[in-house]
Amino acid sequence: MKKLLSAFLTIALSVMLFVPTFAYAAEDNVLRIYNWEDYIAADDETGENLADEFQTWYNETYNANITVEYSTFGTNEIMYNELKIAPGSYDLVCPSDYMIQKMINENMVEEFSAEFLDASNETSYYSKYVSSYIKNLFGKYEVNGGKSWNNYAAAYMWGTMGYVFNPANVSSSDMKSWGAIWNIMYDNQSTLKDSVRDTFFIGLAFVYRDELNTLAADYQNAVLQYNNGIIDEAQFNAKAKQYNDAISVILNRTDDETLAKVEAALNAAKQNIFGFEVDSGKNDMITGKININLAWSGDAVFAMDQADENGVELYYTVPDEGSNIWFDGWVMPKGANTKLAEAFINYISMPEKACENMDYIGYTSAIAGDAVFDRMVEYYELSTEEGEGLTAVDLGYFFTDLTEGRSAVVYTDTVGRQFSAQYPDKDTVNRCAIMSYFPDDVNEKVNLMWENVKGTQFPVWVIFVIIGAIAIGVAVYFIVKSNKGRRRPKKGYKVISKG
Amino acid sequence: MTLRFSRKQLIIPYSLFMVLFVVIPLLFIVYYAFTDGSTGGFTFGNFLKFFSNSTSLSTLIISIGIAILTTVVCLLIAYPIAYILARSNFKKKNVLLMLFVLPMWINFVLRINALREFLDLIGLLNKAHLFNTVLGMVYDFLPFMILPLYTTLIKMDKSLIEASADLGGNAFTTFTKVTLPLSLPGIVSGITMVFMPTMTNYVISDTLGLGHITIIGKLIEDCFGSRNDWYLGSAIALVLLFIIFISMLFTGGFKDEENGARGAGIW
Structure with missing residues (x-):
């Protein structure tokens, strides 16, 4: 048993040492989306959401064979840590404003293609329909010389x-x-x-x-x-x-x-x-x-x-x-399948899809x-x-x-x-x-x-007094206990009276 | 064909479970607690950060205070009930016992929110944050105190009490010299079941303390959540573990005395 346990421990330790090196690579026909919980329109009966719909739509339109893997997170920090520990595990994520800014600054996101940003392009629904107000807002934040948030993030809800x-x-x-x-x-x-x-x-x-x-x-x-x-x-x-x-x-x-x-x-x-x-x-x-x-x-x-x-x-x-x-917006982490990611953003940016989303989520x-x-x-x-x-x-x-x-x-x-x-x-x-x-x-x-x-902040002296009291209490307890042990009579003998 | 398992084989499922969900996570916590977030090197800095922050220390003290208060109140309520239940010849006492345990079968978040509404009804909710928190803890953890006490007391040999009476002990002496020492194992396991969870159950302090009471569990949660400082969070978790360890030493001490009492003291 001891051998078994030590074997397990060895494995556990070695796993731990290698944790920060997990890395995933994008696949051509898979789109891995990571979004907030309850943040996409879904059919109440079938449970199918817009991401599933996109898969069907894309395969039919382009006669392709893609798969969408959709998962959800609860906080920006969870999403961020996951991307830090396992870079490249998602093709499209939807963090909030400050997290987008942090990720852009840390060079964690891919840039959108010129085609995606070109509003005159037939299928560039995002660039075509996003409000100029959002575009101007994003444009105010200049990054990497001459570029702005618009080059890295596509707003979703605000x-x-x-x-x-x-x-x-x-x-x-x-x-x-x-x-x-x-x-x-x-x-x-x-x-x-x-x-x-x-x-x-x-x-x-x-x-x-x-x-x-x-x-x-x-x-x-x-x-x-x-x-x-x-x-x-x-x-x-x-x-x-x-x-x-x-x-x-x-x-x-x-x-x-x-x-x-x-x-x-x-x-x-x-x-x-x-x-x-x-x-x-x-x-x-x-x-x-x-x-x-x-x-x-x-x-x-x-x-x-x-x-x-x-x-x-x-x-x-x-x-x-x-x-x-x-606002929350879509960004493509480094190494993402940008082609499918952009196609998905464009799909949900069609005004009728945006309406569906708004009806379901209640945000703007x-x-x-x-x-x-x-x-x-x-x-x-x-x-x-x-x-x-x-x-x-x-x-x-x-x-x-x-x-x-x-x-x-x-x-x-x-x-x-x-x-x-x-x-x-x-x-x-x-x-x-x-x-x-x-x-x-x-x-x-x-x-x-x-x-x-x-929290509550006690004055420092109060903290010292309390911790000191606890420490003394514990020490006294163990000293008394060990003394007691020493005075215990041998087996078979009894202390008849004290003093 | 009959299946035969050796003892070694039978132990495999649990050891797998233990390694996966106890040992490995613990190693992770130790690793993070002694790691510098920015450089990735070894450091005591996370502990230093915790122990040099008077708010964090105050939070720890408040948590211990709430835990002690909760444990004492639980003990004061649970002991008489367990004693009466175990002593009585009441035929339906299992039903009574079940009534005490029944709340455990209902989701505790639901119960705590119900208690929140009740406290609002009697006008206490926004006036006594500390009281409400302790009340919620007692409400939630009382069954964990009653059960071990009851099982110890019901197993106790009744003839010992008769013997005590024979030897001239009155009810009070019998209780202090016989019943109480013999129920110590129950008290100890009750205390361990109540004390530690109380220090970290921040759902109760958040719901009933309305965010005015911060306990150490909440601090750890914040470190892993919005603060995104797993290193500090792990260090605080280790400090808590150390406190458990200390209290385990106390528990071990009690066990010694109990064995002594049973072995030498009575016979």
């Missing part, structure tokens, strides 16, 4: 971050500021996310609210000037870009002073909030435990839908200080175009003409390529509800910034800050 709130119990105007969570009027009524990046962002926006509000006021001024014809569209767009660039800088600060300020702010918030949650927030809103819930727009739509079924009317808002714009697709616009108008029962009690929402920034002559202005009486969460208006996206990834050393500091916020 959205904003804001508060879901119950207007029956809190004042809607108070929700226009991130400060609601710190407001003692709403003591014990709000939740933050139990996730460092999201909650850190809110801390930033709160700490620098004065600066952000000044910039926002400037922007509002420009909006007024534009509406009154004082400045033209080009001037206004320049103003908007300038505003967005300025808040992007503020909302990406990670210097030590900022971290200390955010830590203090979040510690204060911790005293005022109901709690930190990952997904209990939606239900707690419905049952009335809380009235304010920090949420992603996609989740907000879902929460409002659920609440509607329970007779509770919830609203979503992106506070005035500015917020986070997030990066794909624009007439089909998506029509589906939105139909789904939210929007009007394309002015009417009494209706508010105009200009989605021209997103639906940039509607058929000639169509207007992207819609009219609705449900501002602040599901529609607003799924398709924010222009002013809202203008005050939303992308949160970049943290380099390793900054990441370490942010995590320590988060640990301090989430």
Whole structure:
């Protein structure tokens, strides 16, 4: 048995030593997709999803014989680690913004082909239908000299971050500021996310609210000037870009002073909030435990839908200080089968497939175009003409390529509800910034800050006293025990009395 | 044809299981705990990082505190019940016992969420995070304390109690001199079954402490999750393992005394 065990141990050790060298190679007729859980349209009855459909479609269209292997992950970090440990194990993955940026910076992803990027190409559905808004957003981030995110990543779903709130119990105007969570009027009524990046962002926006509000006021001024014809569209767009660039800088600060300020702010918030949650927030809103819930727009739509079924009317808002714009996108890890990967991205970027996805997932697709616009108008029962009690929402920034002559202005009486969460208006996206990834050393500091916020910090002397007491206790126990053992009488003898 | 297995062959399935799911993962943890994340070389740095961070140490202390509190409360509730159940001549006592064990058959996340709603109903949910956490732990781990106590007590030779009475011991002396020492193995296994899981069961502290209470299990989870620092996470896991080891030494000590009590003390 001992031999057997030592053999096992040897094998185990040698396996361990070779772990970091596993590598997989792409195969010509296999596409390995790695996506978030529940993040693709699937047929409820057959369980077939768009990836399976793609396999059939591709084989029929090109008379080929490809296989799609589809698997899912739960967090960006799991996906990233898997690619680090076993490079080349996937052809197409769908991480979030900051992870895409990290992977591009670490030279882990393949570039898209010129054919894929060429919108005039018949089958380049992604380049043809992706909203110019997303394209411009990606274009802002220059990498590898003259290239941008557009060369490496294809956006899938996107959205904003804001508060879901119950207007029956809190004042809607108070929700226009991130400060609601710190407001003692709403003591014990709000939740933050139990996730460092999201909650850190809110801390930033709160700490620098004065600066952000000044910039926002400037922007509002420009909006007024534009509406009154004082400045033209080009001037206004320049103003908007300038505003967005300025808040992007503020909302990406990670210097030590900022971290200390955010830590203090979040510690204060911790005293005022109901709690930190990952997904209990939606239900707690419905049952009335809380009235304010920090949420992603996609989740907000879902929460409002659920609440509607329970007779509770919830609203979503992106506070005035500015917020986070997030997206998940497709990237091809190094060594991927780029041909099939690009074909798949194009397949799910056909507007009708994008609609299917949106219907199923509930998030906002990066794909624009007439089909998506029509589906939105139909789904939210929007009007394309002015009417009494209706508010105009200009989605021209997103639906940039509607058929000639169509207007992207819609009219609705449900501002602040599901529609607003799924398709924010222009002013809202203008005050939303992308949160970049943290380099390793900054990441370490942010995590320590988060640990301090989430945990309790005893004074150092208390820790020393407690650990000392435990150590002494353990030592005394063993000393007493060993002494006892020494004094034990020999077998067959008895201690009759003491002393 | 009859199949014959030698003892060696019979041991193979479990040893395979053990090597695959106990030994190899443990080796991985040791490997990661002593590895520098950036250079890949050997280091004590991960332990240093843990022991030089006062928040991490506070978290460890809080976890131990919650675990001790939970264990003590479990023991105080479970012992009388186990004692009464084992002593009573009540015919349906198996049914009663089953009632204590029954909750274990229902998914614990479900039970903890039900408890969360209940605490909200009586208005405690957002007011007493520590109390709620300990309550949830006790709720979840109580059966693990009752069962070993009950099995030890029911196996106890009743004539020993009669003997104690014969020799003039009153009820209290009988309990402290006979019943309690003889039930020590049950107490010890109850404590080990409750103490360690309590330190790491962060689902309960998250659900009932509303994220205000961080225990060491949560810290490890964070290291493997969003922090993406497997090295530090493994080091903390090893520290926990060391604490188990220490408490095992205590357990071993108790066993000695118990054997002594049975062997020499009584006869």
